[in-house]
Amino acid sequence: MIKINLDRVMLERKISSKALAEKIGITQVNxxxxxxxxxxxxxxxxxxxxxxxxxxxxxxxxxxxx
Amino acid sequence: MNLFTKTVLxxxxxxxxxxxxxxxxxxxxxxxxxxxxxxVPNGVKKQLLQYVxxxxxxxxxxxxxxxxxxxxxxxxxxxxxxxYALRKIIGNIYEQHFFVSRNxxxxxxxxxxxxxxxxxxxxxxxxxxxxxxYNVSNIFSDSWPSLIGNILLLSIxxxxxxxxxxxxxxxxxxxxxx
Numbered sequence: 574m575i576k577i578n579l580d581r582v583m584l585e586r587k588i589s590s591k592a593l594a595e596k597i598g599i600t601q602v603n604x605x606x607x608x609x610x611x612x613x614x615x616x617x618x619x620x621x622x623x624x625x626x627x628x629x630x631x632x633x634x635x636x637x638x639x
Numbered sequence: 640m641n642l643f644t645k646t647v648l649x650x651x652x653x654x655x656x657x658x659x660x661x662x663x664x665x666x667x668x669x670x671x672x673x674x675x676x677x678x679v680p681n682g683v684k685k686q687l688l689q690y691v692x693x694x695x696x697x698x699x700x701x702x703x704x705x706x707x708x709x710x711x712x713x714x715x716x717x718x719x720x721x722x723y724a725l726r727k728i729i730g731n732i733y734e735q736h737f738f739v740s741r742n743x744x745x746x747x748x749x750x751x752x753x754x755x756x757x758x759x760x761x762x763x764x765x766x767x768x769x770x771x772x773y774n775v776s777n778i779f780s781d782s783w784p785s786l787i788g789n790i791l792l793l794s795i796x797x798x799x800x801x802x803x804x805x806x807x808x809x810x811x812x813x814x815x816x817x
Contacts, residue, residue: 599817603817604817606815606817607817611815612815612816613812613815613816614815614816614817615817616816616817619817
C-alpha cells in the first residue's frame with residue numbers, strides 16, 4: 574500500500590493545513606482526505622504544487638509499504 | 640453549455656410541465672366521470688355511455704367500467720410520474736449536474752413507470768377486447784404496435800440507466816482524485 578507522509582513533511586516545514594490548502598489551491602476538506610490516505614489518487618499537478626510549496630520530492634510524501 | 644442547448648432544455652422543461660398539468664386535469668376528469676357513473680341511475684348511465692361512443696356498446700357492466708377507469712387512472716398516474724421525473728432530470732442537466740445519484744433515481748422512476756404503463760396498457764387492451772371496443776383512447780392506443788413501441792422505449796431507457804450508473808461511478812472516481 575501507498576502511505577502518505579504529508580503530515581510529517583508539513584510538521585517539519587511548520588505549515589498549517591489552511592495555509593498549504595490555500596497555496597496549492599485545493600479545499601481544506603480535500604487536503605484532509607489526502608492526508609488521511611482516503612483519496613483514491615493524486616493528480617500530477619497537485620503533487621507538483623505540494624512539492625513546490627513544501628520544497629520536497631514526491632518520494633518524501635509517498636511511501637510504499639507491504 | 641451553449642445557448643441552443645439551454646433553450647432546448649428550457650423548452651422541454653416547459654413542455655413536460657404542460658404535460659403534467661394536462662395529466663392532472665385528465666386524471667381529475669376521469670375520477671369525476673367514474674364517480675358519476677357509479678352514482679347516477681341506470682337510464683342516465685346508458686345515455687352518458689352513448690356520448691362516450693364505445694362502438695355503441697352501451698351494455699357494459701358497472702364493474703367493467705370502474706375497472707377500466709382504475710386502469711386508465713393508473714396509466715395517467717404513470718404518465719404524470721414520467722413527466723415529473725423527466726422535468727427533474729432536465730432541471731439537473733440545465734444546472735450542469737450530469738452524473739449525480741439524483742438523476743439515477745429519477746431515471747429508475749421513469750423505468751418503473753414505463754414498465755407499469757406497458758403492463759397497464761396491455762391490461763386495458765385485454766379489457767376492451769373483451770367487450771369488442773377498440774381505439775377508445777388516443778393516449779393509450781390499445782394496439783400491438785404501441786406495445787412493441789413501449790418495449791423498445793423501455794430498452795432504450797434501461798440502456799441509458801446502465802450508462803448513467805457507470806458514469807456516476809466514473810464521476811465518483813474522478814471526485815476522489817485530488
